[in-house]
Structures are given as structure tokens and as C-alpha cells.
Amino acid sequence: GGGGGGGGGGGGGGGGGGGGGGGGGGGGGPRLQRDGVYRWFSELPSPQRVEFLCGLLDLCIPLELRFLGACLEDLARKDYHSLRDSEIKANNPADLGSLTNLTDEVVRSKLLVSLALLGSAHREAAGVLFRTLTHIDSVINNYGLQLNEGRTGDEFLLLFTMASNHPAFSFHQKQVLRQELTQIQSLMASTGKNPSTSTLNTMATYPGCHKVTPRSETPINSVSNSLENVLHTSTHSMEESLPKRPSGKHSKVSVEKVELKGLAHKKNERNVEYSFEVLWSDSSVTLVTKSSAEVTEFISKVKTRRKPL
Template identity: 55%
Template sequence: SAARQRCAQLDKESVFEWFGLHLNPAKRIEFMCGLLHMCQPLELRFLGSYLEDLARKDYHVLRDFEFRANSPSDLGVLTDVVDPVIRSKLLVCLSLLGSDSRECAGILFRILSSEEDCGFSANDTAGGPLEQIALLFTMASLHPAFHFHQRQVVRELLDKIELSMEEGKRQRQRRLNVQATVMSNKPTLAHLNPKLYIELSMYSFFSIPPWAVINTIHD
């Protein structure tokens, strides 16, 4: 089919570059989860073993963090999503949250659902708070420890965050367009003083001495 032919023409290196350089962290997570949903059962079992081996390399480094991420008492104090330190800790906790940690997922859900707007505006720059919030809500909306209705609520909040991010992009693009228009409409030397512009052009091309140009200007 035509679709299959187009897919066959995709360059693997280009896909890697697109994934690594052009997707933000939230979209990377979402894209990978989407690919896994398309895999066959035996492929998933193989990938599970492969991921388990990769994760084992960092087990000792992350063991203490994983314990705290699955501890209700430790999670209960991480309530201020606006605080960048708390936000970073929540990202770590969601990354290390066990798939059967329902109680901890419930605590995280209450934290996230109480921060609908998170106090950020559409003007926040890329890579800033809104992008981190989007990653946080994306992970929660896909995490198996959350109940279905919890993931739905988080997904609705994520949609609002993404709309804010898109609005921020449009506002930044409009500002760039305005700046470009202003710069293009600035009067140049050729408009302000055509005679001076011609004389300076001659000097740069024929190496006319500066005093000659100055004398010409004052004629």
C-alpha cells in the first residue's frame, strides 16, 4: 500500500534524531507508550526483559529514591507543585512509582488534581515550569498505578496545560514577527541620506580616502 511504501522510506537515523532532539520529555514518554501499545504480546515480553536489564544497572543508585517514591508518608509532604524543588521530586517519584502502588498513586492524584492551573502563564518559556508540569501530568495519565478515572481526570488537566503551552508558543511567535517587521521597516542609510550612502559605497569598493568622502558630504 502507499502508506507502507512511505513508512519504508523513513530513515531510522532521522527518526532517532526526531525523537532525541525535537520532542520534549512529555511527548517522548507519550510516544514510547504508544509504540508499546502497538507491540505484540511476545514482543512486549522481550522488551520487558530488555528494559529490566537496562534498569538493573541503576538499581543501587536509585534504590533509596525508589523506597521513598513508594512511601505514603514521604509523598504526603510533596504538596506544592509550584515549588521547583518539589516538582523535581514529584517527577522522580512518578518515575520510580511501582505499578501496584495504589495508595501512593492516590496521594499523587490528590496533589496533581488540586493544582489545576499550577500558577503558571502561557508566557513561560519552553523548558520551563509548564513543560515540567506537562511531563508530570503525562506520566500520571499513563501510569498503571493510577485508577482509570484518575488517569482520565489527569488527562483532562493535561489537555488544558498543553493548550496553555500552545498559546505561549503562538504569543512568542507573534512577538518575533512584530520584531522582525519593526527591524525590516527601520530606515536605512540609503533612505536617510542617499548621497552619503553612494559615497561610502564608492569608498568601500575603490578605497577612496576617508577625507575625500567627508569633503563630498559637506559640499
Template identity: 80%
Template sequence: MVESRSCVQREGVYRWFSSLTSAQRAEFLCGLLDLCVPIELRFLGSCLEDLARKDYHSLRDAEIKANNPADLSGLTNITDEVVRSKLLVSLALLGSDNREAAGVLYRTLTHIDTVINNYGLALNDGRTEEQFLLLFTMASHHPAFSFHQKQVLRQQLGQIQDILQVRGMLRVEVHTSPVLLTSAGCSEFS
């Protein structure tokens, strides 16, 4: 009885997890890892190493670029979708102790408020929204960044989420207000 109930719950968690966005999955997994004890983390690290080994050769060139500050310094235009994609790959492949490359990425990512405010970056585009959420979620958890850098990146992630929430509420209001005006108008003029 307990095993079948556990299996049902596990399947529900798997379904729920698979429906999350990449940023939400990364955030959730980092939270779970924070709950693990050291021996569990070492075991999970071994499992991850084994899983990552099969893609090692195909990602080797990208990993070299991701850990080279000179290559990263050219990725500054975060309004460009190609640059954002390269930044995501770079964050995923950045070595956990590469502070110099993390510093270059940090300088690029900390100009997000200027980009949004001065260039009106359309965060309401689904793909753009998802890329920014994933970029800042990954960066705010990445071990190559200092504690202070993670805090700043976390604040910027919060600002992006606030902007998206406000814009989402505005979209809901725009979609619902004509209905409210129409029904109010009908009762007023009848």
C-alpha cells in the same frame, strides 16, 4: 536497496525522536507500546529490566521514598521547582501496582487548576512548562493510577496544553502586533 532506505528512515526517526521534549517522548513511546503484541511487550520488558538494572543501586533510596505514601504526602507545593522535580522522580520510580502512593500523588496533581488560577503559576517559563507537561503525561499513562484517575489527569494535561497554546498565541500576537501597527501607521500617516 530496501535495507539502505530502511536505515535512512530509521536514522531520520532517531533524529526526530531525539529532538522531542521528555513529555513528547514519553507520550510517543506509550503510544508505540500500546501497538505491541503481548510477546513483544514481554521482550521489551526484559530489555528495559536489563537497562534499568545498572542504575538500581543509585536509585534504590529514591525508589523507596517514591513508593512510600508518607514521604509523598509532603510533596504538595507544586509551585516549587524542587517539589516538581521530586514528583517527577517519584512518578518514574513508582511501582506499577502501588495504588496507595498513586492516590497521594493524584491528590497533589489534581489541584493544578487552583494553583494556576489562584497563584498565577508562570507556565510560560520553559522549564516549568516542560516539568508540568512531563508530570501530567507520565501520570496519565502510569499503571498505578486507576482508569478514572488517568482520565482526570489526561483532562488536566489538556488544560495545561490549552493554556500554553493560548499563551503561546498571545506571545506571537504581542511580537507581531507592533510590526502590523507600524506598517499600518506608516501607510495611514504618509
């Protein structure tokens, strides 16, 4: 499918970049490979461009992100006044509530613009968009919407790619949207429809997409602070202390990401319970609660198993 190719395309881009770095000793090699990556990216369909850019942002360190943020802020400032009215509507739940007819091409175009201009902190507006987008199954089944007609499939691919990567949506919402995206990709693959490169003709390229990974939150105590640091470097070690999942017929399921969701103090006790959200490689989610003693023991085990650089 079109979106499915995005993941493969992203991997290809990463390989191109790595090749450029490895050829630093040769004359002109890195430049040629970099130009090849630029050409490859410029020819990607819009959903794959968004997916690839979000993947690159995930690879950046905090200072690089701050630098890129300053660059994007300067670029976005040029269109600030012309997009101001659209931005206000994109972050207003009442305005978004009227954009519910996914069978209307004009509505889909407005939803694309709204997602591009949606602020990362506007959870209520994101909730309205989430409810609208998750009605796609009934729209396809009840109204007979054909994803292979014109740009319809391309627009839905871009809508769900942007939404599933947008920081305004919660972790759970993004997982649901990602599952919907996978279904759309499967439907398009079954009809032999390839994504078009012209999906964004009705809108500019907006710097609004960023795949959020759990970064260090304000530490409540030394245990939680150490835990955040360990989780980012030793995700695979966490599998041993998580509840075992039944093995299926398919490939082994592994831990993709672990996020600290909160801490709770038991009444009349000094112990603290830690709540984690675990994302598995099959896109399922498990909620895990551990006592402070279990967490401390886990951190100790991970530290002893970490190899020196």
C-alpha cells in the same frame, strides 16, 4: 501547544516507521528512514517522547512486551542501587504526602522522579500523587503560577503526561489527569510557549511508563472469555448495543475503548450481569450493565459480522 504537538509527532513517527517497512525492496531506504525516525525522536521534548513511547508499547503484542521487559530490566539493574533510596520514597505514601507545593521547582523535580520510580501496583501512593496533581487549577488561579516562566510549563506537561499514562493510576484517575493535561496544553498554546527539550535534565530516562490497555483477565466462564476476545477486535460493533448519546454540534462521537469491570450474580437467580466501562472519543465515560443473555446475543451478532482475514 507543546503537548498537543506530541500527538501529531507520534503520528509522524508511526508514518516514518511504516514508510521504512514499505521500502524493504529498495537499497538502503529502510535504514535511512529508520535513522530519520531516531533523529526525530532524539529531538522531541520529554513529554512527547514519553507519549510516543507509550503509544509504541500499545502496538506491541504480549511476547514483544515480555522481551522488552527483559531488556528494560537489564538496563534498569545498572542503576538499581543508586536509585534504591529514591524508589523507596517514591512508593511510600507518607513521603509523597510532603510533596504538595507545586509552585516549588524542587518539589516538581521530586514528583517527576517519583512518577518515574512508582511501581505499577502501588495504588495508594498513586492516590497521593493524584490528589496533589489535581490541585493544579487552584495553584494556577490562587497563586498566579505562570506556565510560561522558565521550565515551569514543560515540567507540568511532563508530570501530567507521565501520570496519565502510568499503570498505577486507575482508569478514572488517568482520564482526569488527561483532561488536566489538555488544559495545560491550551494555556501554554495561548501564551505561545513551546516545550523545551531539557525538561528531563534533572533525572535519567527511566523505563517506568506504560499505557495499560485492558488485557484478558482470569475468565469466570466461557461467556466472559469470549467477550474479552471479541471486544479487542470489534470495538466499533459495540456502538450498536450501547446507549445512544445525544448528537452535538461537533464531530460524531465514537467508542474508543470498552473494558469489562466486573460480574454480579443476582440473588436467587442464575443470571449474571456484566458491568462495562465505555470510553468515548470525547474522553467521557459511560457505565453500562448488560445481562448474560444480552451479552451472548451481542457476541453472536459480532461474530457473524466479522470479516475473515
